[in-house]
Amino acid sequence: MRRLSFLIAIIGIFSLCFYTFFSVPLEISDQKQIKYLLDNQKVLIKGKVVRENVYEDRIILTLNNNLSLSCEFCIPPYKNNNITAIAIYDNFYKNFEIKELK
Amino acid sequence: MILELILVFLLGILSGTFTGLAPGIHINLIAAILVSLVSKFSFISPLSAVTFIVAMSITHTFIDFIPSIYLGAPEEGTFLSILPGHELFLEGKAHSAVVYTLYGCLSALLVILIFTPIYIYILPVIYESINNIVPFLLIFISCYILLREEKIFLSFCVFALAGALGFLVFNNPVKDPLLPLLSGLFGLSNLFISLNSNEIKVKQKIENFKKIKFSLKEFFKSIIPVSIFTPLFSFLPGLSSSHSATFASELFPQERKGFLFTVGAVNTIMMGLSFVALYSLGKTRSGSSAAIHDIMNTLTLHNLFIILIVIIISGILSFYIGINISRVFAKIVSKISYKKVTLLVIIILFIINCIFTNSLGILVLITSTALGMFTILSDTRRINLMACLIIPVIFYYLY
Numbered sequence: 001m002r003r004l005s006f007l008i009a010i011i012g013i014f015s016l017c018f019y020t021f022f023s024v025p026l027e028i029s030d031q032k033q034i035k036y037l038l039d040n041q042k043v044l045i046k047g048k049v050v051r052e053n054v055y056e057d058r059i060i061l062t063l064n065n066n067l068s069l070s071c072e073f074c075i076p077p078y079k080n081n082n083i084t085a086i087a088i089y090d091n092f093y094k095n096f097e098i099k100e101l102k
Numbered sequence: 103m104i105l106e107l108i109l110v111f112l113l114g115i116l117s118g119t120f121t122g123l124a125p126g127i128h129i130n131l132i133a134a135i136l137v138s139l140v141s142k143f144s145f146i147s148p149l150s151a152v153t154f155i156v157a158m159s160i161t162h163t164f165i166d167f168i169p170s171i172y173l174g175a176p177e178e179g180t181f182l183s184i185l186p187g188h189e190l191f192l193e194g195k196a197h198s199a200v201v202y203t204l205y206g207c208l209s210a211l212l213v214i215l216i217f218t219p220i221y222i223y224i225l226p227v228i229y230e231s232i233n234n235i236v237p238f239l240l241i242f243i244s245c246y247i248l249l250r251e252e253k254i255f256l257s258f259c260v261f262a263l264a265g266a267l268g269f270l271v272f273n274n275p276v277k278d279p280l281l282p283l284l285s286g287l288f289g290l291s292n293l294f295i296s297l298n299s300n301e302i303k304v305k306q307k308i309e310n311f312k313k314i315k316f317s318l319k320e321f322f323k324s325i326i327p328v329s330i331f332t333p334l335f336s337f338l339p340g341l342s343s344s345h346s347a348t349f350a351s352e353l354f355p356q357e358r359k360g361f362l363f364t365v366g367a368v369n370t371i372m373m374g375l376s377f378v379a380l381y382s383l384g385k386t387r388s389g390s391s392a393a394i395h396d397i398m399n400t401l402t403l404h405n406l407f408i409i410l411i412v413i414i415i416s417g418i419l420s421f422y423i424g425i426n427i428s429r430v431f432a433k434i435v436s437k438i439s440y441k442k443v444t445l446l447v448i449i450i451l452f453i454i455n456c457i458f459t460n461s462l463g464i465l466v467l468i469t470s471t472a473l474g475m476f477t478i479l480s481d482t483r484r485i486n487l488m489a490c491l492i493i494p495v496i497f498y499y500l501y
Contacts, residue, residue: 005475012469038275
């Protein structure tokens with residue numbers, strides 16, 4: 001029983017690891033869809049950057065569909081560019097943290 | 103207004119008794135429901151909602167030892183009581199075990215009152231400097247607990263796996279992540295092992311309340327370490343009442359009843375001081391204080407005064423409610439099939455998880471149950487499983 005429980009725990013942890021890295025992002029296109037999102041949900045967002053706020057450690061991009069994206073590693077300018085981003089939803093701040101940007 | 107407050111206060115005690123007795127139904131769940139109700143229904147005043155939450159939370163800390171000791175169905179704050187509680191259960195003294203925890207809970211009210219001015223006037227001054235060393239304090243406490251283990255390698259494995267599980271849970275879209283994580287690690291795991299063991303029916307003795315003695319010497323031997331560690335640990339993120347109880351009982355060794363007293367006191371102090379910390383620091387240190395923060399963005403001194411009155415009165419009432427419920431449990435526990443009750447509790451916990459979490463949460467539940475079972479079967483201490491909260495907090499502070 002001890003070995004079996006250890007094995008199940010390991011398989012469960014690896015399954016969660018697998019989900020973290022390989023889960024398919026959920027595509028969202030407007031603000032209304034935010035209320036259905038869970039904290040840490042991986043999402044795919046496409047749109048045109050209409051506003052760009054540059055801060056000391058991050059930039060906030062606002063898209064034409066009113067979605068706001070926060071990015072720590074992005075180098076501006078992005079204004080008027082069409083972007084595709086994979087981001088993680090942060091329920092506390094109600095915004096998206098960019099993980100990959102194209 | 104006063105009539106409304108009395109009514110919600112009584113409802114809070116009733117709800118706390120229910121959440122304390124029902125395994126798997128946590129006060130955080132009821133508090134979260136209440137927060138959503140307050141935002142929808144304007145006739146619920148914020149002060150009434152806060153009174154309800156405080157009365158429910160304090161009552162919960164008094165009552166939740168009863169299923170831990172009689173049924174072996176603990177939550178994250180009561181699992182330490184299982185071992186000495188079960189020993190006394192096997193001796194037919196489960197009622198006495200519950201009374202010792204209730205003595206602890208009742209004494210905790212005094213500690214809360216003593217530490218309230220310290221929390222208000224001194225804590226905000228020292229908090230900033232302590233806040234900078236939080237991750238290092240957590241690493242130190244974790245290392246201390248690991249190095250005190252007999253089986254260091256196994257304990258480290260449990261600690262690392264629980265930490266990895268916690269980290270993954272808080273970085274994935276798990277709905278109500280704490281529910282499957284904690285009910286698996288501390289609830290279902292223990293219940294499955296109980297289900298597999300031989301059924302023991304022990305007739306429980308209901309000793310007269312006055313005969314369940316706790317001497318003044320034992321009282322001071324328990325309350326002094328509790329007063330040293332619990333207020334310190336209660337504002338550090340990631341640390342639970344079990345850490346405080348472990349430190350208090352290891353640095354000042356105690357007998358079974360002293361330990362039960364300690365576990366009881368720690369749980370109530372942690373809960374009570376989390377409301378004071380919300381006033382003095384504006385930080386939430388429990389699910390209940392987070393719910394209060396959602397309802398009232400800032401607490402006034404007047405609010406805190408009402409909260410303290412609610413803590414004291416609900417505490418005293420819960421003490422007597424706890425004794426009476428324990429008497430009922432002691433009468434019926436030897437007549438019912440322990441295995442059937444365990445199976446019923448497992449089913450209830452599973453249904454609750456199915457209702458409130460998502461498919462990823464069910465995967466977390468299975469994984470955490472397996473990890474909890476591995477920990478028990480490996481004879482390592484279950485406090486190492488609290489790494490599921492400590493590791494994510496350390497990562498949060500360092501990165």
